[in-house]
Amino acid sequence: xxxxxxGLFMLLFLASxxxxxxxxxxxxxxxxxxxxxxxxxxxxxxxxxxxxxxxVSSARRSRPARRSLRCTDSPSxxxxxxx
Numbered sequence: 345x346x347x348x349x350x351g352l353f354m355l356l357f358l359a360s361x362x363x364x365x366x367x368x369x370x371x372x373x374x375x376x377x378x379x380x381x382x383x384x385x386x387x388x389x390x391x392x393x394x395x396x397x398x399x400v401s402s403a404r405r406s407r408p409a410r411r412s413l414r415c416t417d418s419p420s421x422x423x424x425x426x427x
Contacts, residue, residue: 364391371383371384
């Protein structure tokens with residue numbers, strides 16, 4: 345599965361980079377010089393937040409479900425410290 349995973353992530357990063365570049369270039373064309381700076385700053389902040397959310401959400405989905413460990417499930421004869 346790794347080659348498919350790597351290929352799809354590379355495609356995702358390539359497509360997002362192209363979209364990101366076209367967005368920032370278009371902002372400079374649409375807004376005048378006094379408005380382009382704040383708009384670029386706000387857009388950069390939203391883009392940085394999105395770059396944080398994507399890995400966090402994929403890590404949550406790939407994590408296996410946790411099973412609660414009870415004292416009776418302990419492989420050793422020592423009592424559990426967390427019970």
